[in-house]
Amino acid sequence: xxxxxxxxxxxxxxxRDADKQGIVPHLISRAFEVQGYKAEFDxxxxxxxxxxxxxNTYDAVAYFFCTPERSAIFYCSEPLYxxxxxxxxxxxxxxxxxxxxxxxxxxxIGATQGYSYTADFWYxxxxxxxxxxxxxxxxxxxARLIKGHIDAFPMSVIPGNYLLxxxxxxxxxxxxxxxxxxxLVSTNHLLFLKRKKQSRRLxxxxxxxxxxLKKSGEYQQILAQYK
Numbered sequence: 001x002x003x004x005x006x007x008x009x010x011x012x013x014x015x016r017d018a019d020k021q022g023i024v025p026h027l028i029s030r031a032f033e034v035q036g037y038k039a040e041f042d043x044x045x046x047x048x049x050x051x052x053x054x055x056n057t058y059d060a061v062a063y064f065f066c067t068p069e070r071s072a073i074f075y076c077s078e079p080l081y082x083x084x085x086x087x088x089x090x091x092x093x094x095x096x097x098x099x100x101x102x103x104x105x106x107x108x109i110g111a112t113q114g115y116s117y118t119a120d121f122w123y124x125x126x127x128x129x130x131x132x133x134x135x136x137x138x139x140x141x142x143a144r145l146i147k148g149h150i151d152a153f154p155m156s157v158i159p160g161n162y163l164l165x166x167x168x169x170x171x172x173x174x175x176x177x178x179x180x181x182x183x184l185v186s187t188n189h190l191l192f193l194k195r196k197k198q199s200r201r202l203x204x205x206x207x208x209x210x211x212x213l214k215k216s217g218e219y220q221q222i223l224a225q226y227k
Contacts, residue, residue, distance in 0.1 A: 003032055003039045003202060005190075006053050007062040008046035008114065010138075012162050013081075014062070016043040024063050026222055027080055028190060031209030037202075045136065046114030053191060059202060063188040065116045075194055075203045078210055079187035081223065083156045085117070086178040090145055095152055098179050104130055107151040110141035117154055118184050139167050146172050154183050 005028065007014055013024045020026040021041060029039045041062075044052060053061025054073060066076035087104075089095045097103045101124055111117065111125075111134045125132035133150065135141060141153045142164060155163075157178065164173040190206060192199035213219040 001037050003037050003059045004057075005039055005041050005060045005062050006044055006049040006058045007041045008049045009043050010046075010156075010159050011166070013083075013159060014043070016041075023222065023225075024080055024188070027210070027213070027219065028062060028206070030218065030222070031206050031213055033209070034212050035205045035209040037205065037209075046112070048114075050114060054193060056196065059192070059196070059198065060206075061191045061193075064191055065186050066189045066191075067116060067119075070191065073194060074191035075199055077190035077192070077203055078207045079189060080210075082185065082187050083158070084185050085154050085156050085183045086160075086180070087152045087154050087183060088142070088145060088160055088176055088178045089152050090148065091175050091177050093148070093151055094177075095179055098152075098181060101130065104152065107131065108133060108149070110135065110144055110150040110153040112136070112138050112141060112155075121154075121183070138163055142168065142176070145176060 007025065009015060011018065011022060013022050015022040020029070025039070025041050032039045042058070049061055050064065052058055063080055064070060070076070087095060087098060095104070095107065101120055109130060109132045111132050113134050113136050121130070124130040135144070138155055138159070141150065144150045145153050146168065160178065164176055192203045210219070
C-alpha cells in the first residue's frame with residue numbers, strides 16, 4: 001500500500017532535491033517500509049501542506065508540533081525527532097537581554113508563515129506586545145535579518161545554520177548568530193487526520209515501524225548521517 005504524505009521543505013530535515021529527500025522523509029519511509037508500506041511525498045508550502053492534510057487528498061501530513069489544537073484534528077505519531085528553536089540575530093544588533101518574550105518588546109521579529117512557534121509568542125503578537133512580521137519563507141527572513149529589516153528571527157538551530165551556509169555568502173552568514181537560550185525545545189510528529197477511517201491503523205503501523213528502527217539502531221544511524 002502506498003501512503004501519500006504532504007510535507008513542507010525544511011532542509012536538511014526535508015529537502016525534495018536531497019538524497020532520500022532529507023532526514024524526515026528518510027525516517028518516515030523506512031518506518032513504513034519495515035511494515036510493508038511505501039511512502040510517497042508531495043512537497044508543498046508549509047501552510048498549504050497543513051490545509052491539504054485536513055482533506056481526503058493525503059493519508060498523512062509531515063511534520064508538525066503536536067499542539068492541543070492539532071491533536072483535536074489529527075492523531076499524532078510518536079516523535080520523529082527533537083528540535084531546539086532559537087532566536088537568530090545580527091551581530092551588530094545583539095539581543096543579549098532575551099530571557100523571556102517580554103524582553104523582545106520594541107524589536108521587530110520575523111516569522112515564517114505556517115509555523116507554530118509557541119502559543120505565548122502568537123498571543124503576545126496578537127496583543128501587540130511583540131511586533132511580529134510574517135513572510136512566506138525562512139530564506140526571506142534571513143535576508144531581512146541580514147539587511148537589518150528585522151531584529152530577530154526564530155528558527156531551529158540545525159536548519160538555520162544549514163540555510164545560512166547554503167543560501168548566503170560567507171560574509172553575510174558570518175554576521176548572523178543566535179542566542180543560546182531556546183524559544184522552545186519540542187518534538188515533531190507525523191499527523192493523521194482523525195476523520196479518515198484508515199488513520200488509526202496507519203498511525204499504529206508507523207509507530208511500530210519507528211520502534212523497530214530504534215531497536216535495531218537504524219534510527220540512530222539515520223540521524224547521525226545528517227549531523
